[in-house]
Amino acid sequence: MLLENFGADLDEVTVHEVMSDIERRYYRLSPVYEFGLDDEAKSAIVEHLLLKCPAPLIYAVRKEEPTEETDNLRIVRGNAWIAAISAFLNNEFALTGLIAYPELNGKRFDELSGTLQWRLETSRLTFVNLSFEGDDAENDQNVFVRRLHKLLA
Numbered sequence: 001m002l003l004e005n006f007g008a009d010l011d012e013v014t015v016h017e018v019m020s021d022i023e024r025r026y027y028r029l030s031p032v033y034e035f036g037l038d039d040e041a042k043s044a045i046v047e048h049l050l051l052k053c054p055a056p057l058i059y060a061v062r063k064e065e066p067t068e069e070t071d072n073l074r075i076v077r078g079n080a081w082i083a084a085i086s087a088f089l090n091n092e093f094a095l096t097g098l099i100a101y102p103e104l105n106g107k108r109f110d111e112l113s114g115t116l117q118w119r120l121e122t123s124r125l126t127f128v129n130l131s132f133e134g135d136d137a138e139n140d141q142n143v144f145v146r147r148l149h150k151l152l153a
Contacts (some may be wrong), residue, residue, distance in 0.1 A: 007130070007131040008128055008129065008130050008131070009128075009129050009131075010126060010127070010128060010129075011126070011127040011129055012124050012125070012126045012127075013124065013125060013127065014121065014122050014123065014124055014125075015049070015085055015089070015120060015121050015122070015123045015124075015125060016121040016122065018082065018085075018125055019085075019086060019089060022082070022086065026072050026073065027060065027072070027073050027074075027075055027082075028073070028074045028075065029075055029079050029082055029086075037080055037083075037084055039093045039094070039095075039096050039097075040096050040097035041084070042084035042087060042088065042093060043088075043093075043095045043096050043097055043098055043105075044097065044098075045080075045081055045084040045085065046084065046085065046088050046095060046120065047095070047098050047099070047100055047101060047104075049085070049119075049120055049123040050100070050101060050104075050116060050119060050120065051100055052119070052123070054124075054126075055078075055081060055123070055124075055125050055126070056078065056081065057078070057126050057128050058075060058077065058078030058081065058082065058125055058126065058127045058128070059075070059076050059077035059078060059127075059128045059130065060073035060074060060075045060076060060127055060128070060129050060130065061073065061074050061076055061129075061130045061131075062129050062130060062131040073127075073129060076130075078125075081125075082125075085120075088108075088109050088120075089109050089120070089121075090109070091108040091109050091110055093108070094106050094107060094108050095107055095108075104116075
């Protein structure tokens with residue numbers, strides 16, 4: 001039966017924890033799902049977090065057999081958000097087009113005040129971690145992920 005051995009759990013973590021987990025290869029971003037956001041779109045994501053607005057749910061699929069060398073969770077929905085946040089924290093672009101914080105336009109992460117840096121790093125992201133087990137786990141995962149993308153499109 002399809003999705004017979006399916007599980008999901010919620011995990012709320014800080015941006016700082018997510019970035020650390022990505023460095024340790026706990027999460028894997030899927031470049032296929034990145035939509036080539038420009039700096040203004042990435043800046044809007046950063047501004048959203050600075051305003052303490054909740055981020056959309058991030059969906060990840062748990063591997064059955066992760067190893068120390070490979071990732072445990074593959075992000076299947078929310079890659080653009082994670083990639084934008086990561087790029088900003090790594091000073092890869094300067095903020096642009098901000099509405100609520102126009103005084104921050106032109107600034108990179110390391111040019112923000114300590115308070116704003118802290119606000120970004122302690123922003124909370126909610127992950128929906130999906131797991132699939134059994135003989136048809138890979139097929140079930142593919143079907144579920146395709147349905148998820150259709151529902152959230």
